[in-house]
Amino acid sequence: xxxxxxxxxxxxxxxxxxxxxxxxxxxxxxxxxxxxxxxxxxxxxxxxxxxxxxxxxxxxxxxxxxxxxxxxxxxxxxxxxxxxxxxxxxxxxxxxxxxxxxxxxxxxxxxxxxxxxxxxxxxxxxxxxxxxxxxxxxxxxxxxxxxxxxxxxxxxxxxxxxxxxxxxxxxxxxxxxxxxxxxxxxxxxxxxxxxxxxxxxxxxxxxxxxxxxxxxxxxxxxxxxxxxxxxxxxxxxxxxxxxxxxxxxx
Amino acid sequence: xxxxxxxxxxxxxxxxxxxxxxxxxxxxxxxxxxxxxxxxxxxxxxxxxxxxxxxxxxxxxxxxxxxxxxxxxxxxxxxxxxxxxxxxxx
Numbered sequence: 001x002x003x004x005x006x007x008x009x010x011x012x013x014x015x016x017x018x019x020x021x022x023x024x025x026x027x028x029x030x031x032x033x034x035x036x037x038x039x040x041x042x043x044x045x046x047x048x049x050x051x052x053x054x055x056x057x058x059x060x061x062x063x064x065x066x067x068x069x070x071x072x073x074x075x076x077x078x079x080x081x082x083x084x085x086x087x088x089x090x091x092x093x094x095x096x097x098x099x100x101x102x103x104x105x106x107x108x109x110x111x112x113x114x115x116x117x118x119x120x121x122x123x124x125x126x127x128x129x130x131x132x133x134x135x136x137x138x139x140x141x142x143x144x145x146x147x148x149x150x151x152x153x154x155x156x157x158x159x160x161x162x163x164x165x166x167x168x169x170x171x172x173x174x175x176x177x178x179x180x181x182x183x184x185x186x187x188x189x190x191x192x193x194x195x196x197x198x199x200x201x202x203x204x205x206x207x208x209x210x211x212x213x214x215x216x217x218x219x220x221x222x223x224x225x226x227x228x229x230x231x232x233x234x235x236x237x238x239x240x241x242x243x244x245x246x247x248x249x250x
Numbered sequence: 251x252x253x254x255x256x257x258x259x260x261x262x263x264x265x266x267x268x269x270x271x272x273x274x275x276x277x278x279x280x281x282x283x284x285x286x287x288x289x290x291x292x293x294x295x296x297x298x299x300x301x302x303x304x305x306x307x308x309x310x311x312x313x314x315x316x317x318x319x320x321x322x323x324x325x326x327x328x329x330x331x332x333x334x335x336x337x338x339x340x
Contacts, residue, residue: 014268051265065262109264111274112292221257243293245258 012042016053019105021097022076027164030083031130032094033069038105041075044068046141047114047134047216047244050079050107054089064089067134067218067244068108071141077105080164082130113216113244117147121214124206125153126197126227128219131246132157132164135218139169139176148175152213154205156181156197156223179205197223199230209235218244257295263303266317267291270324273339281332284312291315291334 019036027033046068053063070078083094097103115123115138125135132155142151151173157163159182169178181201182194192201207213215236217227224243231241260276267275276292287309294305294314302318307330314330328334 013272014265049261049264063265065265106265106269109268109274110261110276110292112276112290113261243259244261 014106014109016104016106017041018102019052019077021099021101021103024097024099027080028162030094031080031164032083033078033080034093034097035070035076035078036103036105038075038077041077042108043072044077044108045111045114045116046071046137048108048110048137049134050077050105050109052079052089052093053104053106054092055104062089063106065109068137069133069140070137071144073144080130080133080136113218113242115141115214115216117141117145117149119214120149122150122207122211123152124213124215125151126156126202126206126215126217126219126231127153128156128197128223128227129158129162129246130164131217131219131223131244133218134244135216136165138216139173142176143173151176152206153178154181154197154201155179156183156219156227158183159185160187177205181205197227197230199234202227202230203234206231206234209237212237212240215241216244217241219246221245256299257297257306260291260294260296260305262296262298263291263305263317266303266319270317270326271336273336275336277337279335280314282307282310282312282314283330283332285310 017038017040019038021034022037023035025033049065049067051063051065055061066079068077069080081090081093084090127135181197183196184194186194215231217224224245228241228243232238264276278291281288284307287307295308297304304313305315307314312330316327318325
């Protein structure tokens with residue numbers, strides 16, 4: 001692909017690498033951004049993810065897949081992890097992993113749910129809850145390379161307290177329109193009553209199908225099914241809708 | 251949105267599939283031997299809670315591919331796919 005701005009692995013086999021936690025940022029009551037230093041990291045595309053493997057002293061090992069939150073930045077990668085109360089891996093990552101600790105990380109993987117800076121069509125990002133994470137990697141990548149592609153973001157989240165990257169998204173990003181949809185409780189005097197995403201939300205906050213935008217939809221399986229179904233009903237071509245479902249098993 | 255189906259999509263199996271095939275398999279294209287639907291593996295439904303990884307057809311739920319690990323071996327069954335068209339590693 002001519003003009004690719006991100007190095008590929010060039011035939012190198014995917015392998016586990018040691019990743020050292022260098023920073024932990026509190027995003028919400030239950031979400032943390034973990035920044036790792038990964039020697040030899042080959043770079044990534046916005047929207048790709050990694051597998052994280054944890055191994056206990058007795059040799060028991062388990063792995064989970066997380067979207068990359070950061071734009072490519074040398075050997076530094078950021079993941080935003082939502083703690084699930086009954087989770088096996090996420091509470092450890094959000095609460096116990098200390099700066100300086102090591103995990104194993106494999107990636108980047110996935111070539112489907114990615115935004116490449118060569119794309120020039122308008123982009124619609126539809127995120128539910130922590131489904132914002134790979135979309136944020138796209139927003140950050142666009143900003144990092146001063147790309148002018150028109151982006152629109154629809155972010156559906158339970159309440160203002162559950163919002164990720166609030167301060168960063170409040171900043172002005174020329175050409176990025178943002179719409180927030182609250183499902184349980186809204187800020188004071190918010191015009192839209194709380195509720196799940198509707199066709200009207202997607203037609204006002206999104207692009208007309210005639211513009212042939214590429215739509216990236218990420219969130220829980222239920223959210224993705226609903227939002228992608230509404231986009232198709234509004235006339236968006238299914239081939240222009242890319243989805244990524246976030247599981248409860250994180 | 252009250253009942254959440256228990257699958258993810260093929261992207262969730264990207265790491266395991268790439269470690270086996272040596273290239274990004276989410277962009278591999280296949281045809282379901284059950285209903286004839288054609289899709290990227292990224293668009294399949296992935297079940298990761300089964301022993302191993304199971305990819306099912308989003309159209310007819312046919313098991314397209316299953317992958318099971320042991321410490322020493324990997325078992326791969328692609329019996330639900332008529333074929334797989336795999337991008338040549340770049």
